[in-house]
Amino acid sequence: MTITESDAAATTTAPSVTTAVQPQGLYELITTGDHTTLGRLYVLASAVFILGAGVFGVLSGAEKLDTTSIDLFGGVTSAWQTFAAYRIGLLLCGVLPLFIGLATAVVPLQVGSPAIAFPRAAAAAFWVWLLGVGLLIGGFAADGGLGEAPGLTAGTHQDGVALTLLAIGVLVVALLLAAVCVATTVLTLRAPGLTLRRVPVFSWSMLVASSVWFLTLPVLLGRILLAYVDYTHAQTLYGAENALYNQIRWSFGQPMVYAYAIPALGIVSEIIPVAARARQRSYDVVLGAIALFGLLSVGSFASAPNVQDKFVFLAVGYAIALPVLALFGAWADTLRQGKPASSGPLGALGLALLGALVLFGGVLAGVMYVFVPFDLRNTSAVDGQMAMVLLASATVGFAGVVYWSSKLTGRAVPEGLARLAVLPLVGGAFLAGLGDFAAGFYDQPAGLVTSAVKDGAEIMNAIGLVGYGLFALGALVAVGAVVRTFLPSGSYAPANPWQGHTLEWASSSPPPVGNFRGPLPVVRSERPLLDAAENGGAV
Amino acid sequence: MATQSDQLLSAEVLPRPHTLLVGTAYATVASVMVFIGLLGLYFAERTATIKAAPPAGRGTAWIETGTISLVPGGMMLGTMAMSVVTMAWAVHSIRRDDRPRAYLALALTALFGIAVINQTIYYYNSMGLTISGADASLQGLLIFVITGAHLVMVGAAVVFLLLMAFRALAGQYSSRQADGIVAASIFWYATVAVYTVIYFGIYVAK
Known part of the structure; x- marks a missing residue:
């Protein structure tokens, strides 16, 4: 039985979406609504910003080598701004746009759509995001950032701080707009027969992630708005210069930090079956586990004060490990059934699988964080957990770039470069998180450290610094690999270099205008191309 | 080079007519979440x-x-309540291809929206609260931020409504495809719902 047979009942009209053209010059590049081009731009820019955030992480980590004084920077304000730049940059300029970029490029292909929903809105989202990045850099460059560290005396950074707050708001709005386009594509522009239960896991994870972001990031936007208005007027409470970080602190802690990692689970679930050359086992369990992970990561309630003692906070901290365990079970079963070939996406598999392990380490760190006897509240353990989750997410994001590079630019990332990046990225993400997390057991406070801590914490900080250094090195390799695929040299990759299972691999590399040549078939399973291959190509 | 998609048997793409509706629903949820947080x-x-x-x-x-x-x-609450009626009237009319009444209802709804913006500005001037200077208060800050954000939401709703109205004037929407008007109505109703909470939760309860 074929899975792509013609279905008379499906014979209807095409959806009314705009199919953009490939840009040929600067003007066309700026005005294009082509999802592949926008995805490329997101991926390139966010990869560079992840590298930049890694460098800020190194600087911030180096400052913690001696906790008794500020050595590396001119003063505590500069050290604080570096710390803030690392966090905000990694999240809003790096990890989230990397996932959004991959989704913008890949999701329409995966669901068999000729274009992304609202292509002009998608284009506007990218350029507004880039504007936000520019404003953010300007805010920090103007001695602004997030003012002063909590507990310190307010300084005089009026314009720079206001600009930084404005930039964060702009970044959040742009990312939400981009997420609307992606989620709407998954919900409304699927190919005939591609029900939600058959949607490729990455598209599903982006649908879940976008839905969670719609429920959480607007709360962050509201707090930023409140802080901005207060900061530019009376600075009574929320806008006091040394209280600004407290308005957004919750968005870097659990459970909110998991919301940013949802697409990573989808990417791993895409790569493993293809690398293993096997059908994904327990497909429904995978979809359900990602949905449950998303549900548990709705962390906007954590913006309320004193929430860490509440039952729901503790329960979510423990429960979030369950869907991750279920996913690892399904992945392990798939790998056990399969036979990975040397011609498969082994570099991407290494990045994805080991990155997922570090992500699981971050989840376990979260479980330990809420375990009351460990008493890790307000210690650097929360920083370590955030680093582990976000850096692991970035690593898996790079795995996605390697895996789908032929669809992004037409040229595959050299397998050697991908494999070269595995150890520094994965090891760096793990050590960076481990250092800060373990230092929490020595009562090292979260954020900036300006006073002596217990013996042993500085050794953990040194481990963290090595981790940040390794991660920055890995990010450099990854950026090099991404840039290389953008260079107009060498031939295009074949349409389906990894023998992929889902619809994006039915398109050429790079995809043509409209993504697919001719009308799409009716999809009968979640693995249409694998089914076709198993039927001897007779479809 | 032939790809696998070239070899697959073809079938026309199913209609997915609710793109604008779904996108608006997401945007509405995000907008409402701003207010839930605040x-x-x-x-x-x-x-x-x-x-x-x-x-x-x-x-x-x-x-x-x-x-x-x-x-x-x-x-303002009364104005908002009237706008709910006219908005529903617009949707009802466009679904029955009664275009003149649909245009009238859309114009009235937009007018009510502009009236709410005007009333809010008047309200600001009559309130005994401020967010700057020595008299600045936390209450003033929160109220001005929440109602200011709602003001922006009303403005966005009016712009969206007018955009859909112009599209309707161009003949884009009808009884077969009223998504644009329905999408505008979803966002509009959310705007009214948020104001209702503001009215009772802030102005009445104090």
């Missing part, structure tokens, strides 16, 4: 202030009597 904070601060003992806290009254007059707020 109103949650407002009510938490209000409760904390009311519960705090006067010497240590900021007093037992969150907003002193006479600071906010209910009349302009009530007028």
Whole structure:
């Protein structure tokens, strides 16, 4: 039985979406609504910003080598701004746009759509995001950032701080707009027969992630708005210069930090079956586990004060490990059934699988964080957990770039470069998180450290610094690999270099205008191309 | 080079006519979440202030009597309620291809929206609250941010409504495809719902 047979009942009209053209010059590049081009731009820019955030992480980590004084920077304000730049940059300029970029490029292909929903809105989202990045850099460059560290005396950074707050708001709005386009594509522009239960896991994870972001990031936007208005007027409470970080602190802690990692689970679930050359086992369990992970990561309630003692906070901290365990079970079963070939996406598999392990380490760190006897509240353990989750997410994001590079630019990332990046990225993400997390057991406070801590914490900080250094090195390799695929040299990759299972691999590399040549078939399973291959190509 | 898609048997793409509707629903959820976050904070601060003992806290009254007059707020609620009717009328009309009445209803709804913006500005001038200077207060900050954000939401709803109205004028929507008008109505109803919470939760409850 074929899975792509013609279905008379499906014979209807095409959806009314705009199919953009490939840009040929600067003007066309700026005005294009082509999802592949926008995805490329997101991926390139966010990869560079992840590298930049890694460098800020190194600087911030180096400052913690001696906790008794500020050595590396001119003063505590500069050290604080570096710390803030690392966090905000990694999240809003790096990890989230990397996932959004991959989704913008890949999701329409995966669901068999000729274009992304609202292509002009998608284009506007990218350029507004880039504007936000520019404003953010300007805010920090103007001695602004997030003012002063909590507990310190307010300084005089009026314009720079206001600009930084404005930039964060702009970044959040742009990312939400981009997420609307992606989620709407998954919900409304699927190919005939591609029900939600058959949607490729990455598209599903982006649908879940976008839905969670719609429920959480607007709360962050509201707090930023409140802080901005207060900061530019009376600075009574929320806008006091040394209280600004407290308005957004919750968005870097659990459970909110998991919301940013949802697409990573989808990417791993895409790569493993293809690398293993096997059908994904327990497909429904995978979809359900990602949905449950998303549900548990709705962390906007954590913006309320004193929430860490509440039952729901503790329960979510423990429960979030369950869907991750279920996913690892399904992945392990798939790998056990399969036979990975040397011609498969082994570099991407290494990045994805080991990155997922570090992500699981971050989840376990979260479980330990809420375990009351460990008493890790307000210690650097929360920083370590955030680093582990976000850096692991970035690593898996790079795995996605390697895996789908032929669809992004037409040229595959050299397998050697991908494999070269595995150890520094994965090891760096793990050590960076481990250092800060373990230092929490020595009562090292979260954020900036300006006073002596217990013996042993500085050794953990040194481990963290090595981790940040390794991660920055890995990010450099990854950026090099991404840039290389953008260079107009060498031939295009074949349409389906990894023998992929889902619809994006039915398109050429790079995809043509409209993504697919001719009308799409009716999809009968979640693995249409694998089914076709198993039927001897007779479809 | 032939790809696998070239070899697959073809089938026409199913219609997915609700793209604008779904996108608007997501945008509406995101907009409402901004207010849920801010109103949650407002009510938490209000409760904390009311519960705090006067010497240590900021007093037992969150907003002193006479600071906010209910009349302009009530007028705005009435305007909003009328806009719900006209918005529903617009959707009803376009679904019956009664275009003249649909245009009239859309224009009236937009007019009510502009009236709410005008009323809000008047309200700001009559309130005894401020967010700058020596008289700045937490109450003023929260109220101005929440109502200011709602002002922006009303403005966005009016722009969206007018955009859809112009599309309807161009003949884009009909009884077969009324998604644009329905999408505008979803966002509009959310705007009204948010204001209703603001009215009772902030202006009435004080």
